[in-house]
Every structure is written in structure tokens, then in C-alpha cells.
Amino acid sequence: MMKDKMTIALAGNPNVGKTTIFNNLTGTRQHVGNWPGVTVEKKVGTKTYKNRELEIVDLPGTYSLTAYSIDEVVARDYIVEEKPDVVIHIVDATNLERNLYLTTQLMEHGAKVVIALNMMDMARERGDQIDIDKLSSLLEIPIVETVGCDGIGMDELLDEALEEVNKGPHHHHVVGYGKDVERYIGELAIIIQKDEVLAKKYPSRWVAIKLLENDEEVLKKLKGSPAEKEIRKKLKAIDTDEMEAHMADKRYEAIGSILPQTCSICVPKMNVSDMIDKVVTNKYLGIPIFLAMMWGAFEITFTFAVPFMEIIDMIFGGLAGVISGMGNGWLPSLLGDGIIGGVGSVLIFLPNILILFWILALLEDSGYLARAAFIMDKLMYNLGLHGKSFIPMLMGFGCTVPAIMATRSIEDNKDRMITIMVAPFMSCGARLPVYVILAGIFFGGAAGSVIFSLYALGILVAILSAVLLRKTLFKGKPAPFIMELPPYRVPTLKTSLIHMWERGQMYLKKAGTIIFLGVIIIWVLAYFPSGVEYGSEDSYIGMMGKVIAPIFAPLGFDWRIAVALIFGFVAKEIVIGAMGVLYGAGDNEELLSDAISDSSSSGIYPAHALSLMVFTLLYMPCIAVVGVIKKETGSWKWTLFAVLYSTGLAYIAAFIVFRIASAMGYGG
Amino acid sequence: MTEECLTKPETEYALSEAEPGTRVKVVHIKGKGAARRRILDMGMVPGAEVKVIRKAPMGDPIEFEVKNYKLSMRKAEAELVIVDILERGKNL
Numbered sequence: 069m070m071k072d073k074m075t076i077a078l079a080g081n082p083n084v085g086k087t088t089i090f091n092n093l094t095g096t097r098q099h100v101g102n103w104p105g106v107t108v109e110k111k112v113g114t115k116t117y118k119n120r121e122l123e124i125v126d127l128p129g130t131y132s133l134t135a136y137s138i139d140e141v142v143a144r145d146y147i148v149e150e151k152p153d154v155v156i157h158i159v160d161a162t163n164l165e166r167n168l169y170l171t172t173q174l175m176e177h178g179a180k181v182v183i184a185l186n187m188m189d190m191a192r193e194r195g196d197q198i199d200i201d202k203l204s205s206l207l208e209i210p211i212v213e214t215v216g217c218d219g220i221g222m223d224e225l226l227d228e229a230l231e232e233v234n235k236g237p238h239h240h241h242v243v244g245y246g247k248d249v250e251r252y253i254g255e256l257a258i259i260i261q262k263d264e265v266l267a268k269k270y271p272s273r274w275v276a277i278k279l280l281e282n283d284e285e286v287l288k289k290l291k292g293s294p295a296e297k298e299i300r301k302k303l304k305a306i307d308t309d310e311m312e313a314h315m316a317d318k319r320y321e322a323i324g325s326i327l328p329q330t331c332s333i334c335v336p337k338m339n340v341s342d343m344i345d346k347v348v349t350n351k352y353l354g355i356p357i358f359l360a361m362m363w364g365a366f367e368i369t370f371t372f373a374v375p376f377m378e379i380i381d382m383i384f385g386g387l388a389g390v391i392s393g394m395g396n397g398w399l400p401s402l403l404g405d406g407i408i409g410g411v412g413s414v415l416i417f418l419p420n421i422l423i424l425f426w427i428l429a430l431l432e433d434s435g436y437l438a439r440a441a442f443i444m445d446k447l448m449y450n451l452g453l454h455g456k457s458f459i460p461m462l463m464g465f466g467c468t469v470p471a472i473m474a475t476r477s478i479e480d481n482k483d484r485m486i487t488i489m490v491a492p493f494m495s496c497g498a499r500l501p502v503y504v505i506l507a508g509i510f511f512g513g514a515a516g517s518v519i520f521s522l523y524a525l526g527i528l529v530a531i532l533s534a535v536l537l538r539k540t541l542f543k544g545k546p547a548p549f550i551m552e553l554p555p556y557r558v559p560t561l562k563t564s565l566i567h568m569w570e571r572g573q574m575y576l577k578k579a580g581t582i583i584f585l586g587v588i589i590i591w592v593l594a595y596f597p598s599g600v601e602y603g604s605e606d607s608y609i610g611m612m613g614k615v616i617a618p619i620f621a622p623l624g625f626d627w628r629i630a631v632a633l634i635f636g637f638v639a640k641e642i643v644i645g646a647m648g649v650l651y652g653a654g655d656n657e658e659l660l661s662d663a664i665s666d667s668s669s670s671g672i673y674p675a676h677a678l679s680l681m682v683f684t685l686l687y688m689p690c691i692a693v694v695g696v697i698k699k700e701t702g703s704w705k706w707t708l709f710a711v712l713y714s715t716g717l718a719y720i721a722a723f724i725v726f727r728i729a730s731a732m733g734y735g736g
Numbered sequence: 737m738t739e740e741c742l743t744k745p746e747t748e749y750a751l752s753e754a755e756p757g758t759r760v761k762v763v764h765i766k767g768k769g770a771a772r773r774r775i776l777d778m779g780m781v782p783g784a785e786v787k788v789i790r791k792a793p794m795g796d797p798i799e800f801e802v803k804n805y806k807l808s809m810r811k812a813e814a815e816l817v818i819v820d821i822l823e824r825g826k827n828l
Contacts, residue, residue, distance in 0.1 A: 131778060165779070166803045316782040349799070355794075449796075
């Protein structure tokens, strides 16, 4: 059976070097997208090898074929439904016992499997002696020794995969479940075969085993099957909870009988990893080290990015100014203020995103990210979140855009959604200039305390929102915390850089378009009707401000502030720039300061300023954040919810603050 | 466990109660559904030997060694794992 095209799926536990092998096999010929309907990353690469067009699919890491997280459902569905020609199963040679658990399940399903025994160098280094030939013959699966980070064994792996495809199907009988259970399996398999469609699509032994394990996804596949009634009746008489434990036990037992024959001295000793953990997760040192690492990550992300952001700002800002100044009429303004300004608004976030994801990739590949979740879980769990929610929330203080993108590491959908919804309340860097100017003008020496209180308010709102959302829209407990703490490893530069670039690309493609469109819409509203001053009282945006001004009156805002807040949708720091135009100060901060500090003419008293700062902190996330929320939730409904929820909260909070401050005599 | 059996047998000891350094043997996993299946998949099967390594700095989750690798679980999950004590840890 010769085929010109063939599909190879890469499967394996998390942290076994799967991505490195994928990168080695496909090089730059890869495409990153999402699996249909979910926000799990799908990576597909192509390679021409020995006159074959290979399509290589990197499946999400999975410990088992009993689907648990979305990642695992995706991986299993691909193997079961799409039936790749061959599965390359990447096994960590330093952790055979647990890795082979997935192997037993792949064999059970009947997929054609080739094992890549990865990290063989490390296994050898620590003195393990693995008899690969013996292991291969006991498992009846070809095994190729690989060292992912050195690219060793890649061609051999593909050769074996090609050879395996050409072989006929064969059945593995590695795991026997004992007399009684085998009888159940046999009986169920016979009933399953009565449904020809089902039996043709899935191996009936595999379906029988999954049914005995009470697998909901497989139970769903039974819906409408002629055999459904009989199967359910049969299952009713069986204690499937008991079966579940029995099956897992037997699989590990089978592995337990194979390993001693193939691996001598495979006993772990106190190793470097344990020594690092003794310090890094130490009762007293754990938290200080964690905080120091986070401080470092934060500083690098947001200070190293500054010069790059300044360059982008200079180029695009300068270009926009030159072009829009080239003539009157809408075209120069559209090109300058609209398009070039729009591209600039997209690119300005790129340095932050690239640096943050490079650091996160290094932390993840080194194994520290799992420890970070381990250390912070207690705190986050009390808020109804997961340990993995901490880093995205922290990054929110820098910029909400990468913060929301970083929620990808949270497996449970509810945990992730809550984190996405509350991360915008962590006061980002773009909100600071608004506080600095307003607090500086109206609160003088107390400005520092005011700004600090705003940050605290943001955290408080995030915490309360998390608790509220957990009790209402995302009911239930946080997902169970059952997480591997992988051994520490030196991350590879190539893998982390590829990861970084993928995130950057994804941001540009998906979020970038939304941001760009938003900027253009704001431009249209500020420029037209033609002939008016850009963003002034007579422009559409000015008219909108006047229309909505009554809504804002209870917060102490007049139409000018309403307009500035609409502009703030582009980026929150623009609130100040827009106020400059509206109060006739242009972009001169001192003039603006003079104009608005004269409370009797500007109508802004300390209470108004406070209300405005609170509103700016909480109201609808900027357009870039809306773009990434849409991309990460995959839903306009939830994006709209995030906008309305935050704006509603901002309104209530600003109202309360304004009333209290006015009552205390700060309202003029 | 059947429903009539509401009183906890005295010998029942949950993994969440074990102090660091303790070595235990898994007897069975309580509960139902996804968390239980995950615990089993990760190698905490009846008969498996588990060593309690340490608690996280804030006391929860807990790190274990099972099947030659490190697994962490919250107390809430470790409560589902019923164990026999093989060797008590010297509380360091």
C-alpha cells in the first residue's frame, strides 16, 4: 500500500520534548492555528521525505487517552476520529513507567505506533540501562532512540514510521484485564458489533473498555445507536467505578512486568532536580524566590520593551504626523491618523508580547512554571482560581494584552474564563499617565497615596469579581489540581524563540485586525463630518459625547470627558491627549494642567478627578484587549460581556466615589 | 463503599493527612468522575507506593513521588486517596 501523502501525529505526555522533536522534523514549514471550536493550539507541519509528502500534527500533551482536559480531548479525538496513518509516541526515557501508560492505551486503540525514546542521553548519564530491543519486542512496537535537543534520531524515526504504515494492521495484547473483566469486555464488544457503523469506525474492544471505564465522551457516541439500549442495560449491572480503578491498575501492572526485564538500574537517585526543589519550593525560601523571579520577569518584559516601543512610536507617530500634515482633506488624515496610527497601535504591543512569551517559554521549558503554580495555588484557590492564574494576573500590571494571552496555560475552561474576565482590572501601564496627571494636579502631595489606592482598588475589584463570577456564571469548584512537577531542564533557545514568534504572529493576525479596525472606526468618528476640527465638539465623536453626556452627569463628567473616554477605547493613555484637544491645550501637558486645574472654568474638582480616575481604571478594556479577549475566548458574546461588565462596574464605582467625595466637600 | 457504610472505618487514612517523609501504599481512590480518573491515570493506583515529599510554602498543595516522578495535588484531591502507612516520616 503506497501512499504519496501521509499523516503523522506526535503524541506524548507533557514535558517530554515533543515540541522540540516537532520543530526538528518540520523546521519552519509549520502552521499554528486553533483546533476547531476550542482555543487549544493546533500545530501542523509538512515535510517531504523520501518522495512522500508528510503532514505532521503536534498533538497537545496528554497523560492518557481517557480524556480529562480539553487538551486531552483534542488529542484523543484526533487519534480516534481522524485516524492518522501513524502515531509517533514520544516517550521520556527518564520516566518510563508513567510514560508507557499512554503507550498501553494507544496500543489498546489499535493505532499504528512508533516510539521515540527521547532524552536517552539524560537516562544514560544518570546510569539507566535500557534494553531497547527487548522493550520493543515486549511491546511489539518499533522504538527509535532520540535526543530531541541535538536532533539525533530524526531520520530513523521517519524511516520506522514509513515502514510501519506499510505493514498490515496487527493487534496488541499487552494488557490483559483478568478473567472477569475480559468477559465483560468480550460481551460488550459483541453487542457493539451489532451496530455496524460504530464497529466500523472504532475498534470494538477499545469502545468496550472505554465504556467500562465510564468514559462520557464514548458514551455520547452511543447516542442513537441501535445497540445503545442493550449496552446501557449491560453497563448498569457493572460497577464502573470499580472498573476504572481496575483498568488503570492493570495497565500499570503490565508496565510493571515489562520494565524490570528491560531496564536495569532505573532507580532514581537524589538528583539535581530534587536539590533545586529543596531550595526553590522550600517553606521559607519558596515565596521570596518566586517573588524575585516574578519581579525579574516583569521588569525585563516591561523595561526591556520600552526602547523598542519608543522606536515604534517614533516611527509611526512621526510618519503619521508628516503624512496627515501633508495636506488638507480626508486622505492625508486617513493615511496618517487612521491607517498608520492604526498599524502603530497594533505594533506597539509587540515588544511586550514577544519578550513576555519568550520568558514564559523559558520558565515553562525549564520546569519552573509548574513550581510557580504549586507555590501560588493556595492563594489563588481561595479566590476561586487556579495556581496558574497568578502569572497572567501579575502581568496585567504591565499590559493586559499579553496577560490575557498568557491565560492559555490554564487548562480548565472556567478557570481560564474567570482569569480573562478579571485580568483587565489589574491596572496596566497605560492607565498610569492618566493617574499621574490628574492626581498630580488635584491631590498634590497626596498623589502617591491616591495612585496606590487606585492600584489597590483594581486588585480588590479583580478579587471580588473572581469570587462573584465563580458563584454565578462559572459555577462550581476550581478544577482539581493534579499536576506533574517535571524535572528541571535547561531550556533550548530555538524552541523558546519559536514559541515566542508563534505568539507574536498569532497576535498580529487575530487581534491585530480587530485593533486596526477599531482605530479606523474611531478615526472616522473623529474626522467626520468633513471640515470639522479632528475630534472636536462638532465631529461625530463630539456629538456622541454630547448625546451620552447626561448618562455621565451623575459621575460628574461633562461632554468633554465623555468624548475623552470614548477616545480612551483606543488606548487608555489617550484619555489625557483627548482632554488636551477638548480643553484647548493641544498636546501640551502644562497648558492642559493649567486649563483643567482651574476648576471654576473646567468644572473639574478633586471629586471629579477621582471619579474619572476610578472610571478609567475599571471601564471597558482598550481595543487591543477587546481584540485578544475575542481571540482567546473565541466568542463575541463573552467579549461583549467583558466590555459591559467592566463598564457597568466602572460606572457604579465612579458614582460611589464621586458622591462620597462630593459629600466630603471635594466636589466644588 | 455502599451507602449504609456511613461511619468511617478507624483504619481509613487519607493521603492528605500524611506528613512529609511518609511512605504509603495506596489502598483505593474514593469519589467519582474526572478527578478520580485523573488520579488513577497519574499512577496512584491501588498498590502503588507513594512518598510524601513536601507541602507547598502555604501548606497546600502537597508534592508526592509516585511511579518515579513528582506529582502535586491539593489536599482536596489527596483526601480521595486512601492509603496504608508503610513508614512514618520524620517530621523535619
